[in-house]
Amino acid sequence: MKSLFLLSFIWLTHTISFAQSTEADQLLGVWEPSNGKARVKIEKIGEKYYGKIVWLKEPIDPNTGQPKVDKNNPDASLRTVPLKGYRMLKDFKYLGGNQWDNGTIYDPENGSTYKCIIKMTDNNTLDIRGYIGVEALGRTDVWKRLNLKK
Amino acid sequence: MKHYFLLLSAALILLTSCGESSKKTYTMNDINLTAEGPLFDGPNTLQATHIIDLNAIEPNLKADQIEAVKLIKANISTPDSIGFNNIRNFVLQLTSSDAKMEKVAVLNPVEKNLKEVTLNPSAESELLDNFQQKEIILILDADIEGDSENNLTYQGNFEFEITYKK
Amino acid sequence: MRFNILIGLTFISLLSYGQTDSLQQEEDFSMYENLNFADEGAKRFCTPKVFDLSPAKLISIGYDYQGPFSIDYGKWKDQNGNLVGDQSQGNFQGAGGLRIGANIPVISKTNMVLQAGINYARTAFYSNSSQSANPLDETLKKNGLSTAGLSTTLFKPFNEEHFMIVQASADLNGDYATKNITPAKYTRYSTAIIFGKKKHDRKMIGFGLSRTYRVGELNYIPVMLLNWTAPSRKWGVEMLAPARVNIRKTISPRNIILFGYELEGNSYHILHSQLSNGSVNLSNIELRRSELRIRATWEASLHQFMWMSLQLGYRYGYSFNLDQYTDGKEFFRGFTGDQPYLQENKMNGTWYAQLSINLVSP
Numbered sequence: 001m002k003s004l005f006l007l008s009f010i011w012l013t014h015t016i017s018f019a020q021s022t023e024a025d026q027l028l029g030v031w032e033p034s035n036g037k038a039r040v041k042i043e044k045i046g047e048k049y050y051g052k053i054v055w056l057k058e059p060i061d062p063n064t065g066q067p068k069v070d071k072n073n074p075d076a077s078l079r080t081v082p083l084k085g086y087r088m089l090k091d092f093k094y095l096g097g098n099q100w101d102n103g104t105i106y107d108p109e110n111g112s113t114y115k116c117i118i119k120m121t122d123n124n125t126l127d128i129r130g131y132i133g134v135e136a137l138g139r140t141d142v143w144k145r146l147n148l149k150k
Numbered sequence: 151m152k153h154y155f156l157l158l159s160a161a162l163i164l165l166t167s168c169g170e171s172s173k174k175t176y177t178m179n180d181i182n183l184t185a186e187g188p189l190f191d192g193p194n195t196l197q198a199t200h201i202i203d204l205n206a207i208e209p210n211l212k213a214d215q216i217e218a219v220k221l222i223k224a225n226i227s228t229p230d231s232i233g234f235n236n237i238r239n240f241v242l243q244l245t246s247s248d249a250k251m252e253k254v255a256v257l258n259p260v261e262k263n264l265k266e267v268t269l270n271p272s273a274e275s276e277l278l279d280n281f282q283q284k285e286i287i288l289i290l291d292a293d294i295e296g297d298s299e300n301n302l303t304y305q306g307n308f309e310f311e312i313t314y315k316k
Numbered sequence: 317m318r319f320n321i322l323i324g325l326t327f328i329s330l331l332s333y334g335q336t337d338s339l340q341q342e343e344d345f346s347m348y349e350n351l352n353f354a355d356e357g358a359k360r361f362c363t364p365k366v367f368d369l370s371p372a373k374l375i376s377i378g379y380d381y382q383g384p385f386s387i388d389y390g391k392w393k394d395q396n397g398n399l400v401g402d403q404s405q406g407n408f409q410g411a412g413g414l415r416i417g418a419n420i421p422v423i424s425k426t427n428m429v430l431q432a433g434i435n436y437a438r439t440a441f442y443s444n445s446s447q448s449a450n451p452l453d454e455t456l457k458k459n460g461l462s463t464a465g466l467s468t469t470l471f472k473p474f475n476e477e478h479f480m481i482v483q484a485s486a487d488l489n490g491d492y493a494t495k496n497i498t499p500a501k502y503t504r505y506s507t508a509i510i511f512g513k514k515k516h517d518r519k520m521i522g523f524g525l526s527r528t529y530r531v532g533e534l535n536y537i538p539v540m541l542l543n544w545t546a547p548s549r550k551w552g553v554e555m556l557a558p559a560r561v562n563i564r565k566t567i568s569p570r571n572i573i574l575f576g577y578e579l580e581g582n583s584y585h586i587l588h589s590q591l592s593n594g595s596v597n598l599s600n601i602e603l604r605r606s607e608l609r610i611r612a613t614w615e616a617s618l619h620q621f622m623w624m625s626l627q628l629g630y631r632y633g634y635s636f637n638l639d640q641y642t643d644g645k646e647f648f649r650g651f652t653g654d655q656p657y658l659q660e661n662k663m664n665g666t667w668y669a670q671l672s673i674n675l676v677s678p
Contacts, residue, residue: 030348032353035360036476037517039351055348072568109367112678114678132621132675132678137675139421139677140425141426142425146352147351147354
């Protein structure tokens with residue numbers, strides 16, 4: 001009887017955490033920011049979520065004729081990192097309730113990194129809020145999920 | 151009186167040497183960074199995990215004694231006959247479960263006809279938080295020309311400068 | 317039987333709880349061209365920014381200071397339109413005070429951005445002379461001028477190219493410092509509406525109409541919005557004419573210089589309109605203050621989102637006249653009205669400097 005109870009408990013907790021893990025993985029996929037200038041693929045490394053740029057509307061820098069690089073990075077030694085493949089969303093952990101937090105978002109336009117929280121408002125929509133210090137001092141961008149064209 | 155003076159001097163020396171920092175090099179050799187096929191034209195991710203062995207830096211070294219960690223060398227090599235001819239650039243990152251991902255080195259572009267390359271380490275990235283975890287994940291983004299059905303494995307050799315309190 | 321089922325289920329759930337790292341499958345990057353929104357009804361919208369625009373200030377704390385200047389005071393007119401009082405001149409060693417403001421996005425969606433703002437600016441007038449020939453001179457020296465306001469700005473994109481901006485503000489302006497704040501019934505309301513087009517990330521242009529007090533008194537003026545960045549990304553224009561025009565030189569994304577002008581103004585209710593010697597006693601007085609500031613501004617990041625702004629320029633006094641209400645209510649003069657001013661004054665020009673520390677928006 002005791003072992004039956006123990007096994008039920010193990011099974012239940014594993015099922016719950018598996019369900020949470022599946023819920024957290026709803027973030028995975030390809031998303032487009034509101035300005036349509038890039039597409040970002042969100043993937044999982046270890047237990048954290050990262051978003052990398054997989055497509056740019058204007059991939060070539062008109063001043064150099066070369067693929068765009070991270071020329072505004074405050075760390076001068078990292079200014080040759082290409083933007084295609086760039087992990088601009090980093091270190092997000094699932095909090096439950098369709099929210100991923102403790103991450104950062106990087107803006108290659110000005111080399112700034114902001115604290116960031118991601119809220120999934122529906123299965124195909126994300127509110128990505130980059131902020132300074134407190135959530136109130138920030139800006140939300142709405143990202144939409146992308147699928148392969150039929 | 152003389153004994154007290156000697157004791158005091160010894161205590162002072164001990165106290166001040168306890169506060170001193172030491173620097174040592176920590177190497178990670180022959181790390182196999184792997185990406186599973188099929189691989190496609192563009193950035194592909196090779197990764198490897200590594201368990202930090204603090205004893206290799208100093209016997210019985212504790213994580214909270216570490217003050218600073220910097221990548222000082224990153225070499226990537228391959229035994230493949232084509233070398234890195236199909237690689238446009240490399241970007242190396244480090245992450246772990248309870249520390250932020252740090253971009254630590256880049257090589258853009260990668261020259262042709264090479265089987266071993268040295269990446270340019272970042273001057274400013276700080277890896278202290280990552281090294282205080284038990285396990286770190288090395289992420290090597292390789293921008294590949296052309297598609298391939300096969301897995302890809304490169305060897306990495308890395309050196310870190312560890313500053314720690316004795 | 318139940319026991320065996322449980323063992324089996326435990327085993328399965330343990331297996332599936334294993335590796336969930338998604339970096340197992342590499343991706344075909346060429347496929348990212350051919351993607352559609354998962355939500356078929358989803359639309360793309362333009363954003364309110366262009367490349368290299370000087371950063372929007374979330375919180376700003378600053379100090380404004382003007383150098384020595386004089387004010388030429390006119391005689392004033394009594395209720396029959398006769399000139400009374402004496403012409404005189406007020407001399408000031410300088411003027412200045414605190415300027416603080418906050419402008420926070422409260423709603424941020426793809427199809428709408430709504431900002432709410434609050435601001436306060438004070439001008440103390442410094443003079444060695446305690447004698448005053450007229451009530452305005454006396455209250456400037458004793459109380460100075462303050463303005464406190466609330467504002468809201470709505471950016472509404474209709475699609476990827478067209479947008480609308482609506483701005484509205486309510487200001488309480490008068491000769492107060494911390495006491496005797498202007499009564500709420502003298503709140504001045506301003507608003508502007510602009511319809512515009514954003515062809516690409518380096519240009520947005522719009523036209524509209526505003527109800528404004530920037531010229532000192534109420535007026536309705538057409539406005540033009542232009543935010544443009546050169547292909548070189550080194551130069552740009554940031555304009556909301558006729559209120560504000562700037563040419564921008566981008567030294568780096570964290571270091572910019574702007575050259576241009578701004579028309580600042582408001583209508584101030586003067587509560588203290590009696591001379592302390594009791595010889596003059598006016599009531600229902602409104603000061604129409606307007607200044608043209610021609611300046612160079614240097615904005616740079618001190619640390620991440622903390623920026624500093626240093627402005628140096630010349631302050632030209634456009635209007636400093638007094639009006640008196642006959643029935644306590646605002647009246648409209650516009651460009652064509654000929655209602656006489658109570659007192660016509662000229663605030664002479666001087667140099668000025670403004671320094672502020674700002675928390676800028678992502």
